[in-house]
Amino acid sequence: MGGCTFTRTVKNVSGVRTNYTIGIEKTDAVEITTYPAGSFSIPANGTQTITIRVTASILSGGAWQFGRIRFETGNTFPSGKPISTTAFTLAVKAPPVGSTFPSELRRNIDAPAGQYVFEDQYYSSPITAFSNVRYGLQPATVESFSLPQDPTRNDVYDDLTDVWYTVTTCPSNQQRLVVEILETTSADLDIYVGLGNTPSDSMLRAFAAGQGPMEYLSLFRPTFSGTCWILVQNWESSETGAEDSVKLAYGFVPRPGGDNYTITGPASVPAMAPFDVTVDWNLGGTYNTAEVWYGWFSLGSSASTTDDIGKLDFNLYKASPGSVYLPILFK
Numbered sequence: 001m002g003g004c005t006f007t008r009t010v011k012n013v014s015g016v017r018t019n020y021t022i023g024i025e026k027t028d029a030v031e032i033t034t035y036p037a038g039s040f041s042i043p044a045n046g047t048q049t050i051t052i053r054v055t056a057s058i059l060s061g062g063a064w065q066f067g068r069i070r071f072e073t074g075n076t077f078p079s080g081k082p083i084s085t086t087a088f089t090l091a092v093k094a095p096p097v098g099s100t101f102p103s104e105l106r107r108n109i110d111a112p113a114g115q116y117v118f119e120d121q122y123y124s125s126p127i128t129a130f131s132n133v134r135y136g137l138q139p140a141t142v143e144s145f146s147l148p149q150d151p152t153r154n155d156v157y158d159d160l161t162d163v164w165y166t167v168t169t170c171p172s173n174q175q176r177l178v179v180e181i182l183e184t185t186s187a188d189l190d191i192y193v194g195l196g197n198t199p200s201d202s203m204l205r206a207f208a209a210g211q212g213p214m215e216y217l218s219l220f221r222p223t224f225s226g227t228c229w230i231l232v233q234n235w236e237s238s239e240t241g242a243e244d245s246v247k248l249a250y251g252f253v254p255r256p257g258g259d260n261y262t263i264t265g266p267a268s269v270p271a272m273a274p275f276d277v278t279v280d281w282n283l284g285g286t287y288n289t290a291e292v293w294y295g296w297f298s299l300g301s302s303a304s305t306t307d308d309i310g311k312l313d314f315n316l317y318k319a320s321p322g323s324v325y326l327p328i329l330f331k
Ligand SMILES: [Ca+2]
Pocket: 150, 151, 152, 153, 154, 155, 156, 157, 158, 159, 162
């Protein structure tokens, strides 16, 4: 699907710390998301980088879509004068090809069996024999531990007692490798994955080390396998000297799979006519022993073309008391 991501860096020249909220206005057939989302705060003379993702839907029919992003604040200059809202506009146009399916399906669950219906989806070509390929759902391994801030955080590997890591086997021929933070009190965790028994920079193969603690690493068909390590560094603890709790999930999606869920759709659909697709899962006994499951599926328009309509990461989370996994459905 057409879409683009870009960044804007804003500098605070007001002379005071300023809190901004992000407002988005847009036409219907475009999605606009920002990171950070919602709001941010910039110290006097500080800067903030905003990442903006813009995706035009095929429902735009190739017409220009428009958006306006506003940074609003109730703060005032030292003189007492209000700081005005800043804003910029953007325009996007995408060819009417592809489908309206998102790139992932995430659900919170409270029972072994469940269902999700993608309603009123569109595909730019005719569907002559709806098909799908399914991998997973495979239970993840969940680890809970506590971790203080790495006192030498600019070097992940200098003292491995300052970080948390586990050694496991990264199987070959996997559709996905997923490592993610489920819960933590830390202000900023980072995830590193590499080969061998002992973490080192030279054996690093993948990492997720962005802003904030809730890192999510999802690799499509990882090219490395064998004995591997998964490492978590506490880059910034919740407060000085604190040991932060961390709940981490990691898992693999083997090929083949797909025994514990089904996908149904209409056998045939004309181009650009709405249709529903239903995903039904039954985790069976694993529901009692696991709390996160990973899968992957594709949707196709004929028996021989099985992935032209959509390719989706599929994550299920069993919500435990006291935890909040927000179901995120990107559309
Ligand atoms: Ca260190």
